[in-house]
Amino acid sequence: MSLTFSIQTKGLTKSFGPFTAVDAIDVEVGKGEIYGFLGANGAGKTTAMRMLCGLLQPSSGTGTVAGFDILRETSKIRTRIGYMSQKFALYPDLTVKENLSLVADLYAIPRALVKERIAEAAERSGIQDLLPRRTGELPWGWQQRLSMACATAHHPEILFLDEPTGSVDPLSRRVFWDLIRAEAERGTTIFVTTHYMDEAEYCHRACFLVDGKIADIGTPHELKTRHQVSTLQEVFLTVAQLARRS
Amino acid sequence: MQKAISIEGIAHDHAGENALRGVSFSVPSGSLFGIIGADGAGKSTLFRILATLLKPQKGRAQVLQWNVENEYHPIRATIGYMPQRFSLYQDLTVWENLNFAADIMDIHKREKFQILNELLAFSRLSPAKDRRTGRLSGGMKQKLALCCAMVRKPKILLLDEPTVGVDPVTRKDFWDMLAQLRGQGTTTLVSTPYMDEAELCDEVLLLHQGRVVGQGTPQTLCQTLPGSLWNIHGSESLHVFAHTEPPFPLISLYTMGGDLHALAPKGMEGPQILAEVQRVCPRAQHILEATARVEDVLLFALRNGGGKHEPHL
Numbered sequence: 377m378s379l380t381f382s383i384q385t386k387g388l389t390k391s392f393g394p395f396t397a398v399d400a401i402d403v404e405v406g407k408g409e410i411y412g413f414l415g416a417n418g419a420g421k422t423t424a425m426r427m428l429c430g431l432l433q434p435s436s437g438t439g440t441v442a443g444f445d446i447l448r449e450t451s452k453i454r455t456r457i458g459y460m461s462q463k464f465a466l467y468p469d470l471t472v473k474e475n476l477s478l479v480a481d482l483y484a485i486p487r488a489l490v491k492e493r494i495a496e497a498a499e500r501s502g503i504q505d506l507l508p509r510r511t512g513e514l515p516w517g518w519q520q521r522l523s524m525a526c527a528t529a530h531h532p533e534i535l536f537l538d539e540p541t542g543s544v545d546p547l548s549r550r551v552f553w554d555l556i557r558a559e560a561e562r563g564t565t566i567f568v569t570t571h572y573m574d575e576a577e578y579c580h581r582a583c584f585l586v587d588g589k590i591a592d593i594g595t596p597h598e599l600k601t602r603h604q605v606s607t608l609q610e611v612f613l614t615v616a617q618l619a620r621r622s
Numbered sequence: 623m624q625k626a627i628s629i630e631g632i633a634h635d636h637a638g639e640n641a642l643r644g645v646s647f648s649v650p651s652g653s654l655f656g657i658i659g660a661d662g663a664g665k666s667t668l669f670r671i672l673a674t675l676l677k678p679q680k681g682r683a684q685v686l687q688w689n690v691e692n693e694y695h696p697i698r699a700t701i702g703y704m705p706q707r708f709s710l711y712q713d714l715t716v717w718e719n720l721n722f723a724a725d726i727m728d729i730h731k732r733e734k735f736q737i738l739n740e741l742l743a744f745s746r747l748s749p750a751k752d753r754r755t756g757r758l759s760g761g762m763k764q765k766l767a768l769c770c771a772m773v774r775k776p777k778i779l780l781l782d783e784p785t786v787g788v789d790p791v792t793r794k795d796f797w798d799m800l801a802q803l804r805g806q807g808t809t810t811l812v813s814t815p816y817m818d819e820a821e822l823c824d825e826v827l828l829l830h831q832g833r834v835v836g837q838g839t840p841q842t843l844c845q846t847l848p849g850s851l852w853n854i855h856g857s858e859s860l861h862v863f864a865h866t867e868p869p870f871p872l873i874s875l876y877t878m879g880g881d882l883h884a885l886a887p888k889g890m891e892g893p894q895i896l897a898e899v900q901r902v903c904p905r906a907q908h909i910l911e912a913t914a915r916v917e918d919v920l921l922f923a924l925r926n927g928g929g930k931h932e933p934h935l
């Protein structure tokens with residue numbers, strides 16, 4: 377076990393019957409790193425992320441997240457990570473504050489700290505003035521900021537973000553990435569997927585998954601140099617051509 | 623030119639967000655027409671009205687010769703609509719979902735097989751065609767919903783953010799297909815958060831807080847940007863916070879991938895602008911004049927277009 381890595385896997389694999397969704401990946405993510413996890417639809421990003429979060433049992437391979445074993449210590453992992461899923465996970469009929477209170481319970485934030493943590497998370501996400509509002513009536517970008525506040529209220533060591541900026545407008549996407557950056561500067565490790573290649577440029581390192589395997593990894597600068605192109609969009613188009621399956 | 627869709631003074635307000643506050647425009651028959659704007663600008667409300675799912679509180683909307691308020695039968699029989707939050711039968715396989723969509727739309731048996739296979743090939747879903755829909759990845763579901771909306775090859779396509787969650791390769795294929803459909807006379811109204819997609823439209827409508835704040839071809843929209851636009855590059859990725867005020871006298875300064883874009887008053891020289899930028903971003907190294915793109919125009923509208931980029935309190 378290494379203490380320098382927040383996430384470390386060896387040969388991590390997930391099969392569904394004869395189909396191998398994630399195929400023996402070795403991942404190493406440093407503490408405080410913003411790690412972009414990129415790939416075509418069905419490449420295996422969400423499946424890999426769910427294994428790292430302890431939500432899905434790997435078929436084979438080993439790994440640690442926040443120093444804990446992903447096979448045997450999933451409950452310890454759960455309390456040390458924040459996860460924002462690709463699907464909408466808030467209650468639209470509840471207020472912003474109620475949604476935050478629910479996760480405070482979920483993560484068993486001590487009674488005495490709840491009020492302070494909710495206020496802090498709301499403040500960091502810039503939604504402190506929206507606490508009494510019904511969640512479902514807020515514009516999408518703001519609901520995503522609330523999701524971010526919910527995923528970080530318990531001060532996780534690692535934050536897993538699965539396509540957090542899906543249908544978010546260009547200005548809100550920049551604001552959202554400022555939140556991610558601030559979280560990383562506080563020492564939180566960020567593991568993030570996106571289909572916006574300009575966002576991939578904001579990552580410290582980007583990893584390209586093709587048919588469940590790691591096809592390339594590096595800093596944005598290294599990747600662009602290696603493929604002799606000027607954007608990560610072009611890197612994506614080149615790397616994705618290696619894909620064989622759906 | 624013949625109009626496929628025309629909208630006059632449409633207003634609709636429910637719960638404050640996503641409201642329309644007097645929107646008028648028309649979509650020429652056979653064109654590829656894009657709608658962009660902030661989250662909550664009213665895009666989805668507009669789609670729901672055109673798909674006859676929501677009656678506008680004020681104004682008039684027409685699809686071909688039919689009025690959305692009382693002639694919804696012919697409209698529903700003519701359009702293909704993909705809502706932003708679509709639903710698929712999770713227990714059916716990919717093929718069964720497509721088949722079901724074809725059957726409720728009365729597609730002739732003989733054509734059906736070919737159409738469905740074409741759609742599967744285009745969406746690269748063929749290898750997954752016997753997989754249960756609930757087990758697809760997010761983007762694969764999105765592509766399947768899109769295929770279902772296109773089964774009938776409708777004359778008018780209403781697509782509300784069809785490519786959200788769709789990977790860059792498939793997005794490109796998808797837009798090639800829209801261009802091909804346009805060649806065959808289909809009218810498409812499409813909203814998107816991807817500004818590179820807006821640039822592929824014949825005409826783009828920019829909605830902000832329920833009002834039209836810009837309309838034109840991507841080229842003419844780009845010409846509306848005031849001042850001159852510059853690209854600033856460094857050996858590492860550059861960054862400025864989205865909420866920082868630009869250093870005076872710059873009009874705006876924001877990140878664009880690993881670079882920065884600065885909007886400066888006309889007449890200001892490159893070195894002078896670079897010096898200002900370096901005050902907030904010391905790692906900025908090189909500056910070049912840049913061509914404005916739709917993303918620059920939208921960002922300008924969202925920041926400077928009046929009102930705040932914030933929900934109503």
Ligand SMILES: Nc1ncnc2c1ncn2[C@@H]1O[C@H](COP(=O)(O)OP(=O)(O)OP(=O)(O)O)[C@@H](O)[C@H]1O
Pocket residue numbers: 392395397415416417418419420421422423424462622753757758759760761762787789
């Ligand atoms: N429970 C399951 N049973 C069978 N196949 C599955 C299951 N879960 C996922 N898969 C398959 O595994 C592959 C990877 O899916 P995953 O959701 O990880 O992709 P992704 O990279 O997140 O894609 P996207 O960008 O579209 O979100 C897909 O082909 C999917 O259909």
Ligand SMILES: [Mg+2]
Pocket residue numbers: 421422423462538759760761
């Ligand atoms: Mg996914």
